[in-house]
Amino acid sequence: MKILKTGLSLVVLGAGIAAVPTQLATAAERPAPADGSSLVQRLKNDAEGAVRLATEPATGKIGFARASRGGDLLPDVRATGRAGAVEKSTTFLDRHARAFGTTADHLREVSTHETARGWAVRFDQTYRGLPVFGGQLVASVDDEGDLTAVSGYVAPDLRLGTDPRISAAEAGRRAVALVRADPPGEGTRGLARLAVRDNTLSIYRMGSVKGETGPARLVHVVEVGNGTTVREMVFVDALTGKSLNRYSMIHHALDRELREAKLENDGGTPDDPSDDEISYTTVYREGDPLPGSLDEDQLNEVHGTGEAYWFFRNAFGRDSFDGKGAKMITVNNDPTISCPNANWNGETTNYCSGVSSDDTVAHEWAHAYTEYTSGLVYQWQSGAMNEAFSDIWGETVDQLNDRYNETPDTVRADGVCSAYTGAIPVLTITAPESIAKECVTGGTLGELDGPVTGEVVAPTDAEEEGGTTTDGCSTYDDASAVAGKVVLVDRGLCTFVEKAQRAKAAGAKAVIIGNREDAPVSFTDADKTLPPTVSIGLTDREAIRTALADGEVVEVEIVDAGGERFDSYRWLSGESDPAFGGAIRDMWNPTCLGDPAKVSDAEYKCSTDDSGGVHSNSGVVNHAYALLVDGGTSNGVDVAGLGLDKAANIFWQTQVAHLTPTSNFVDLADGLEASCAELVGKEINRVTVQPDTTEPATAIAAEDCSSVSAIVAATELREEPAQCNFGPLLRKGGPATCGKGTTSKVLFRENFEDGLAGWRKSERVTFDGGKGIPWRAGRGIGGNDSKVAFDPSDDRGTCTYDANDRSSANAITSRAIRLQGGGKGLRLQFRHYIASELDIDGGNVKVKLGNGKWKVVKPSAYRFNAPNTELLSTAEGNTNPMASEPAFSGTDGNVAGGSWGRSIVDLKKIGAKPGMKIKLRFEMGRDGCGGLEGWAVDDVKIVACKKKAGGKGRREMAAIR
Known part of the structure; x- marks a missing residue:
């Protein structure tokens, strides 16, 4: 994939962990592992006091073990100081690691941190000397020597080889090529400087983050970066070379695309900035007088970095982000990032001009911590x-x-928005009735001081390089058609503000920006002189465009649904950064800016964009913290506020003592409750940003822990986001092949146990000199032990429109099959597995009747599990030869892989009749680069259906059974 890489790349990025964890009960309610009752009982027998256990959803093993207040998970081992904490934790895992899913010889201590009330000892999982990605257990030992909790995730039942077929160098080359072909964001500078910064042969259990069971793979975990704007983790299968997962390690304070960057000597291009000249001059070192010659942004960053340092040092005793006094380096007005924005890139925090307020600077350093x-x-x-x-x-x-x-x-009441968050727009399509609905939006640019109604137009403009004729970034072909109308434009090429300014100049009354994903773009007020400008998702955008193309008149209404407003800035994030023109998130009432306040909220993001909603879904946790500090009533739950000192200490204890890389909201709930219990009666420090100011705070009391349980309930941390409706692409079960009251006679059967014998291979390519990926027979595809027909559609290829481009479609074609009988119908049935780039790559079935032409089997001919989508067209940038055809495409619930399912085709609906000959063709197509796995097919058969025998026959059949 190339042209549409930005809009669709997260189909690849989400591979392996692209779903939300399944629902778990509370720690007190969740059952112990069903397959290890003796191990669980042994753990309980060793403990002093009651033990609360919770299962890890991805493994069914223990994920959290906590002793009741005053209890000890290992009372027969005494522990004093750091060494004692390590010894006690190690002894516990020697005895009980199997209950968590591993053995003690696969665990190694990696760090021991002093906490507010003892020690947190972390153990990483290994397998045959290799690290297991995300596999980590953390043990909490209090200052009295009691082992109070052990939590985390480890991959159980590992049985795989550790000898790679793909070398580290080759994996690194593929990872760099993938990131260069599909960079994070748009117009990212520094692609020419991409290099492998780390490469570790590891064990990766797919599905670990989303809380689902997945296969273990030997992988190269490759960090690809340029030292500034790009820091991507790419998981390359060490046996096949496929990209199994990818995520970004660049942490942005904002989810924005208002781009405003300038270089002193811009001699390069976004794709090849080798001629850019960027110099870095040190303008402040520790001890230099302030303000000196620093401008406002520079001074803010120096002060903000110091405040962040002293906050963590005073309250929690942590000396810089690494705990060892690391130098905290900031870069001001960084030209390598798209402004306005800020980020932590693993080495420095980096800021655009006008993005340097106190909470933003501390936010970026917090990513480092x-x-x-x-x-x-x-x-x-x-x-x-x-x-x-x-x-x-x-x-x-x-x-x-x-x-x-x-x-x-001042503190706001629950559900009330701040007067300083701008409008909360709701866009309703009021006509035509066929598409009328209320659309989710992502905030507003411009002034929405009252309802806006009007007719929608979708003007075309000149297509600039990198743009389209519908992005609103050039002069409209017919500007007169825009005046007094609501303008629909697509996301891309230029900034949102530029799109709104162009529409305003043409007399538009409002602007709708359609995103490339089903979730809208999030933004807030930036320029009150702009017309009201809102964003909608891809599905809503296409519904409007289709109606307009059909000659329909589309009308919309845009209103501010913010309701009552309260005069307070409390809990607004980024409200002081002038480059944004307003707050970017509301932690007290996240829904005021389009983010969820609890898991069941409609604002909870289920799509793969924004790495699975990391910025938006953070609202749930933000709301939990704000509630714990201030108290209030939310979601029908009363919460007694604990103030900053207690709330901050409980959250920090959870972060350092109970969370591991793949933790989810349920783990957070368990960790918060465990942390509160651990801190009861213990000395904690006040939170302060003044240098060397360590003061004791009021101790946490047992009754304070009821507030922690209350925020867990109010924000539904233990609930599953049922509205996401994650499930398999191919439904399970289904009807009998011929239906009730019928029997079937098999006319043709193929299970591929003899390979592809009897099937003819063919190939189509898009570009001269290009090549495809032929079908082959193999075992183990999608976990299937039998031999199947499989056509890969992985990450090979370069999208260069030449001999290295893999834009192609490969097929296998059967012999001619005579259709005999079938008085009650003729059916085609097959089992299959699909895991591909959604809407770009995909497979379908084609048939040829007699001497007729080859035709795609349309979805309407399927009785069960029809093709789930239509591939994007060539006009939309898809170079797949099967563009615009119906196809099986995508993955299960946005995860890395799929699962096997059965499809049934009614051959009568394609014109098949008894006596005819039919040929079958299974074809898999792909664009030039970037993919997942491919399409596998097995157990193909054509049957003739007939009515069942009479009563006697049925009785005889029953007797035989």
């Missing part, structure tokens, strides 16, 4: 927690310091 503690993977719920912890610590610093303290700062 998270990376060096829990290491939460930046995808789906673990990524939302990563982002939320940055919001939490950034806003805590904001409330503690004496800079940018906008007032009033």
